[in-house]
Amino acid sequence: MAASVKNKKCLVIGGCGFLGRHLCEGLLERGWTVNVFDIRSTFEDSRIKFFIGDLCKKEDLLPALEGVYCVFHCASPAPLSNNKALFYKVNYEGTRNVIEACKEAGVKRMVLTSSASVVYEGKGIRNGREEELPYAAKPLDYYTETKILQERTSLEANSDDFYTVAIRPHGIFGPRDLQLVPITVDMARKGKTKFIIGDGKNVVDFTYVGNVVHGHILAAEHIGPGSPANGKAYHITNDEPIFFWTFMTRLLTGLGYPAPRIHLPYSLLYVVALFLQFVAWIVSPLVIFTPSLSPMKVALAGTDHFYNCENAKRDLGYSPVFTLDQALKLTIESYPEMRNPEEKKGS
Ligand SMILES: NC(=O)C1=CN([C@@H]2O[C@H](COP(=O)(O)OP(=O)(O)OC[C@H]3O[C@@H](n4cnc5c(N)ncnc54)[C@H](OP(=O)(O)O)[C@@H]3O)[C@@H](O)[C@H]2O)C=CC1
Numbered sequence: 001m002a003a004s005v006k007n008k009k010c011l012v013i014g015g016c017g018f019l020g021r022h023l024c025e026g027l028l029e030r031g032w033t034v035n036v037f038d039i040r041s042t043f044e045d046s047r048i049k050f051f052i053g054d055l056c057k058k059e060d061l062l063p064a065l066e067g068v069y070c071v072f073h074c075a076s077p078a079p080l081s082n083n084k085a086l087f088y089k090v091n092y093e094g095t096r097n098v099i100e101a102c103k104e105a106g107v108k109r110m111v112l113t114s115s116a117s118v119v120y121e122g123k124g125i126r127n128g129r130e131e132e133l134p135y136a137a138k139p140l141d142y143y144t145e146t147k148i149l150q151e152r153t154s155l156e157a158n159s160d161d162f163y164t165v166a167i168r169p170h171g172i173f174g175p176r177d178l179q180l181v182p183i184t185v186d187m188a189r190k191g192k193t194k195f196i197i198g199d200g201k202n203v204v205d206f207t208y209v210g211n212v213v214h215g216h217i218l219a220a221e222h223i224g225p226g227s228p229a230n231g232k233a234y235h236i237t238n239d240e241p242i243f244f245w246t247f248m249t250r251l252l253t254g255l256g257y258p259a260p261r262i263h264l265p266y267s268l269l270y271v272v273a274l275f276l277q278f279v280a281w282i283v284s285p286l287v288i289f290t291p292s293l294s295p296m297k298v299a300l301a302g303t304d305h306f307y308n309c310e311n312a313k314r315d316l317g318y319s320p321v322f323t324l325d326q327a328l329k330l331t332i333e334s335y336p337e338m339r340n341p342e343e344k345k346g347s
């Protein structure tokens, strides 16, 4: 049964990021008192108390944890940054630090933002269930490798004195998104979205940020003494699997760009991505460069990866609040600056 959270105080670690800020807005609407902890400041809100610091430093965290009922840990370095040292420092060592600081400050609950990619290693996943999918034995990138360590550490910390739960969103998109929409538009403006990787029939989940926020808040309201959610991981999706390339076509055409139309062999692109990754590794002692075509991106664009969220429905009372149609409309409308500048000239 969901606990009453009226005026309970939470801390959103990573609250100045894409998901974090939406989470703060959702929590405030739900009646929570919200503190934000982040390494940077990106917005102001008189209802929120901001703490700027590094989650890897306990002395930075402790003041922000005073009187906190639940911590939402959704901080991470940028998923596609490929910075191995930073991923380990923040996602693994930093999360251990967050757990220690929570216990020292007497915080009893933590909701971790994990990722559905923790079970993904480039092979197709269709309607994947949490209890049927092991952690990826061969993660495709350092980000995923450290998200696995982060989730495992967080769930192992679960006890009757400190309740933890992990939310595994997949392919989050929405207003103020820093990954999916900006990268896709950048590719479109460089003429790189005319290609379809593979046969274009791979089915995936994309999850609207409002639904991810809803899942996080439900998780915080449900963990506690005797809850089946304690120490568990939950897939949170839109529950509307879609062809990856149908989603991309709707996003691109909705922003005034042409639809992808030229098929390229998946295996060829994957080999090219592996070669570029090898070259980047060879030259890394001299220069750091992150190829835009990575094995992870190619795999995500060319294989099935959609997940079952029945466990979240059963244990958390989750169901998506926004449909994919509503979500795409809200997202496209929120990005006037991302529209194709050529469409005006053509009209
Ligand atoms: N975007 C997606 O599609 C998905 C995201 N996720 C997970 O959701 C969470 C949020 O992702 P998203 O909102 O996209 O990411 P963002 O990068 O937008 O937000 C993360 C925030 O955490 C901050 N941060 C990073 N390092 C530290 C640190 N050492 N101390 C304090 N704050 C720090 C970031 O600051 P800075 O920008 O300066 O690094 C940023 O403000 C992440 O855990 C991610 O793994 C899971 C599935 C899909």
Ligand SMILES: CC(C)=CCC[C@@H](C)[C@H]1CC[C@H]2C3=C(CC[C@]12C)[C@@]1(C)CCC(=O)C[C@@H]1CC3
Pocket: 079, 080, 114, 115, 116, 117, 170, 171, 172, 179, 180, 183, 184, 187, 193, 248, 297, 300, 301
């Ligand atoms: C037309 C075309 C190929 C556009 C590129 C879209 C990509 C930028 C996104 C498609 C799937 C997205 C995705 C993530 C980042 C952006 C994409 C690769 C994550 C890796 C972000 C962090 C996660 O935890 C998992 C996400 C999986 C899906």
